[in-house]
Amino acid sequence: MDAHRTDKVFAGSIPELYDTYLVPLIFESYAADLAGRVASWHPKKVLEIAAGTGVVTRALASALPRSTAIVATDLNQPMLDRAQAVAGSRPVEWRQADAMQLPFEDGQFDLVVCQFGVMFFPEKPRAFAEARRVLAPGGMYLFNVWDRIEENEFAHVVTNALAGLFPAAPPAFLARTPHGYHERLSIEQDLRLGGFITEAKFETVASRSHAASGRIPAIAYCQGTPLRNEIEAVGPNALSSATDVCTAAMTEKFGPGPINGKIQAHIVMIAA
Template identity: 55%
Template sequence: MQTPGNDRRFGEDIATLYQRLLVPMIFAPYAVDLAGRLASLPVASVLELAAGTGVVTRELALRLAPEVQLVATDLNETMLAVARKQGTSRPVAWRQADAMTLPFGDAAFDAVVCQFGAMFFPDRAHAFAEARRVLRPGGTLLFNVWDRIETNDFAWVIQEAVAGVFPDDPPRFLQRLPHGYFSASAIARDLAEAGFAGTPAIETLTAQSLGETPTIVALAYCQGTPLRNEIVARDAKRLEEATDAATAAMTARFGTGPVTGRIQALVVRIAR
């Protein structure tokens, strides 16, 4: 979602599985939440950062008034291609863009929104400063980040299972990045460094993740996220073995399916 590299590289194979499996499993509930929060604000223009395959974009297109300008961006063109293919209920301006150097003028938007993207920014304070720059005075930055991995059942079980396949060099992508930016004090510090005044409103939001079967959940995480890149980097021939280990761990913990687990995130809001 930001800067190239194994941790942030979403190839076509990952992007397709991400949209088909992970979006309904863990991202959709939080997309509905963010869109609802933003729909309650008086906005005429909205910029979305790290839009991925467009789960929030589609909710915003439904919830915001037709006259509200909606621009959805992501660094990864492959993810945007999947988003465009999914379509939206009304026109959206899709644009490849880096959150670190936004190609928009100062004070161009009433709100900037980002779902589960801030964790991937290589310099979060700088990215927040860019968001602040393109916000109009009084505008809103609204984003969410995953809470610590131990509070997210599927991710925790799968990470530990895959680590068991590579005990000498366990892949830790899930803990390091998606679940690595959960400190409220760190978030507040980065926002202050970016130039935002005041204290951000930070809310912990718990939901339920539903998977059809343990196999589908394991496939989603092991092959539909950059965890796949970490596994392949260690031994490409063991991708299926790692996925099978994750399936077995999911079955042992949650049963044969459908499977339900806790997901937990922080929702952050601050005014410019």
């Protein structure tokens, strides 16, 4: 199996599990953070890239006036289907789109936002160039990326537990992709290669992830992300075994009752 290829596959039951478990676990607080930043710039037309199941889209819909046009895109149509199914009544234009080949004319948007998506782009400078192309002069590109996995406790525990369960070929999706693009110098270089010439502003934001038990993050990561594709490739019983082992590791680390762990991300802002 080409693990790097399956890192971008959000299909089957993953979108629903992702939205049910992972969104409240780690995404909602950062979605509110991004939406607040977007609202402070008073944009007239916003493009969201890699919208997933729409947690940021919903936050934008609440934070922005109805006069602000919101266009939400994602590479995976099943994720957009889920996003539309749980969206509110606020008008949003939903479009399936590849971040490296956006289906929009130059200069259409005065703000482009992307939550935890740039790590998945195979050619990051090309994706950055596309974001810059569709921005109006002086427009803002706002995105966030997870910090290194050691600063994100639940993901770190899951990765270590899976390494112990599958030592011959440890499933490394979380460290490789979601937490694999956090170095400031690399991000700055890719932005320059993408045509941005202004200085990027970085802000590190720490938060806490809360769950009713260790079972919740075990299901969230093992079954609600593309890590599932890597685990299921091991064998027919691998997913249930992995979920059980990660549940035990979470309980051992954080206790049997309600748990919480550190999460940390970098917010990046740059003008076109």
